[in-house]
Amino acid sequence: MTGISDILRWIEDVYGGVLVYSGRRDDCLCEKKFTGGLEEGLVVDTLAYYDRENKEIIICECNLSESIRYFRIRGDAIKTYILYVLTHEFCHHLLDVAKLSIDRSGVLKIDEPFCEFLALNAIATGSIHFLNFVLKLNIDTESHKRFLPYISMLPRPPPYKYFRELFARAYALGLRIDRIYLCLLSKVAKLPVESPDPNILVRLLYITTLSGEHNFIKMENLPTLRNVGVARVWICGCSKKTTF
């Protein structure tokens, strides 16, 4: 039997110490924060969340194990699934450190499909690559890759589900995902705070990639990630310990 803390210690090793498992805490916000039902699909940020103020990741063991049961994730796939959840949150950390995150709600939460893309791509390729930040993950990608089609296929609401369009555009056209992000970010920043169009991000993505305007960002204008540092990971104390 493996507990979540064993898996987090393994992930600490996968990240070469860039993520540090720090233990359990009782002061997490997840109970108040998480209200969504799994029948609406997978919202990874209800299983774990990134605390911008303290630059920490908090995992809600209760919600995480509930999702593992609900989506019937079994055996070795559980490790891959938890690695994906943590990597999605770590990508929020990267966007935060790079000051490339904007506070938008609903379908305009542009960070979400990109964090999904970066997390799934990291497991497929064995490294996280965003702008000048490259982190080689200490994993045997072959043994984790086989679970990616299942994890990718899980239903997700917008804007999370738009990572699929990102994969389609990036792979079909050989595009750099960070440049696409920068382009879309500047477009989203100009939009009103709420959008009535649920497909707005996909429309912007097609406009941006078809026109090739993401290629006009000059190298010297690309932001640089400095002081990514170490992100601490905590387990919230809202549930009993689970074994998988």
Ligand SMILES: [Zn+2]
């Ligand atoms: Zn919790």
Ligand SMILES: [Zn+2]
């Ligand atoms: Zn997220």
